[in-house]
Amino acid sequence: MAVESTVRKQIADATALFRSAPHNIEVEQALLGAILINNDAFYRVSDFLQPEHFFERIHQMVYEIMGSLVRSGKSATPITLKTFLPADQEIAPGLNASQYLARLAAEATTIINASDYGRIIYDLHTRRSLITIGEEIVNAAYDSPVDMPPQEQIEEAERRLYEVAETGRYEGGFQRFAQALTSAVEVAAKAYQRDGKLSGISTGLHDLDRMMGGLQRSDLIVLAGRPGMGKTALATNIAYNVAKAYRAADPTPDGRIETANGGIVGFFSLEMSAEQLATRIIAEQTSIPSYRIRRGEIEPSDFDRIAEAAREMEIVPLYIDETGGLSIAALAARARRLKRQRGLDLIVVDYIQLLSGSGRKAAEGRVQEVTEITTNLKALAKELAVPIIALSQLSRQVESRDDKRPQLSDLRESGSIEQDADVVIFVFREEYYVKNKEPRLGTEEHFKWQAEMEAVHGKAEVIIGKQRHGPTGTVQLQFEAEVTRFADLASDSHLPDRM
Structure with missing residues (x-):
């Protein structure tokens, strides 16, 4: 034998x-x-x-x-x-x-x-x-x-x-320049057909879309801010808005399904669990504070609203990976797999500093490791032809300035974050700092503080510090802290007349 x-x-x-x-x-x-x-x-x-x-x-x-x-x-x-x-x-x-x-x-x-x-x-x-x-x-x-x-x-x-x-x-x-021209014309044609007439994917926030033209394919978008500013809340809002707006186009001749509007979203949550993210989104959609949902402090009518929202959210193509301590290589492999199996139009990474690089770069120091991570994120965005929103921490030097609005130099640990990013966005809420400076009740300073709080309450600034394809500047948004929801800020000209 x-x-x-x-x-x-x-x-x-x-x-x-x-x-x-x-x-x-x-x-x-x-x-x-x-x-x-x-x-x-x-x-x-x-x-x-x-x-x-x-x-x-x-x-x-x-x-x-x-x-x-x-x-x-x-x-x-x-x-x-x-x-x-x-x-x-x-x-x-x-x-x-x-x-x-x-x-x-x-x-x-x-x-x-x-x-x-x-x-x-x-x-x-x-x-x-x-x-x-x-x-x-x-x-x-x-x-x-x-x-x-x-x-x-x-x-x-x-x-x-x-x-x-x-x-x-x-x-x-x-490739011949004629091919690039054809691709550019196709992008313009799709922008004309898409909701909002945007060349990229709509964030669901019209003022931000107006400045950015939507989220552009192959872009690395760094969303940065100090703790408490609402980075994760803004990223979650955008991710859910994109997934909720998803609409598939007719199949191509080779059987591929392309996206007509919105998109399929992959969310890598290295800090929060999938359940915590889901609770945030439920709070945003139902206007019921997330702390009440977690504690069970809800009325029967609230539960009905949560159940109704959950039914609507079940069909939303938002996929969450809650694995902590992912390497950039493992993240890329999982993103490729998701694109092949389900499709993929947007990736969100929360956040850069929780990713790890290869063992070789880690041995060379944290700066080299972060450089490898941001370089690979940009390469992945190009490879998959999807925008990647990567959250990033800011250094503490912001706190030592009188004007605490962040700058590009505040990006933490590596200049490569600024260099590799196509767009850098900062989230800033002056209310956070004013609230922590409350003087003694009944004093003249307290009355001044109240007036200052009223001026900044519920407002957030999204500062576009870098953008390769468009202008920089500041977008004013409304922020509801209890339900972690960002929305367009109504201008005074659109408010009802005061009595």
Whole structure:
């Protein structure tokens, strides 16, 4: 039996050596022929099929040239294509470019099969990519490099697999300016169709949207403030507003579901539990203070409101990861997994200082570790093409100034936070500081303090300290501390007349 097993293994190994990568030349030829006969076939596959998905190099060239001609409004035929291919070079046994193109057109099948053929080519390319990744994973596991422990190998494998799943979006390299122009026009078109006519995702706060144009894809947005200012409350409000507004668009030709409005949100809560976040959102939606909900100090009518709000919130695509002490690599792996399994349009991280970097950077000091974290957050935002809101603590030097409004220099532990961020937002509530300076009751100073409190009560400032795509400045918001809710602040011109 042992001999038989050994022989079987040797035969299997020998067979593996002669296995060729999955491909189907006939299907590639049939699709190219169908496009040559009827250029409309190109639009049935162009949304998901790229030149590099073809196995044969000549087929990659032909498909790329076809695409350029069809998109520019010209006809893609054997005659127009042969100008762009080597004239006398033999590209198939006994055939030059003109002869090969003529044979493709002569043996073409119906346009009806174009989509099916395109998906077969796409699937075969995916299988080839999986084989390549599998071989690299096996080799890395055998070599077991000292500087790459098994957990890092798993995270790297997951990243590579995600890239395969999103083929055509993160392949790197140069792209023609025409492609960038097309993408820019598509962004403008989607902004026109989206609620609020925004180029990014609406935060649900109109004055903030007006300054930022919404949350832009691939942006790292740092939301910073001192304790008690309401950083988590603002992030939670925005996350829930985005998820509540979610509306899916019609499926694309390759089966992907895109977002028409709002978005699917992944919330990494490294400080608070999922239950605490849920309680905050319930308080915000029902206007019942969260401390009353936690203590059970609610009336029957309050419970009915909570139950009704919970029913509405059940369908909201907001996903919470409450794991503490996450590494930036683990966070990235979980975000990729969420995007593949559920979809993802916005990531919130609460907060940067609770993340950890790699062991190497941690050994070099906290500044280097935070630099690695912010650099990787920005890279993740670009990779997944989603905005990331990352909360950050501010240094104590704010407290030593008379004007306690935060500045970029107050960002804690690393200048890389300011450098890597596309947008830096500070939350400031003067009420917090004025309230703590209450003088003795009945004194003249107390009357002055009351007037000052009335002027700042329920108001918050969102200070945009840096923005790559727009202006800096301050947005005034209303803040209801008991229910941790931010809202647009009504201007005096919109208030009812006083009696």
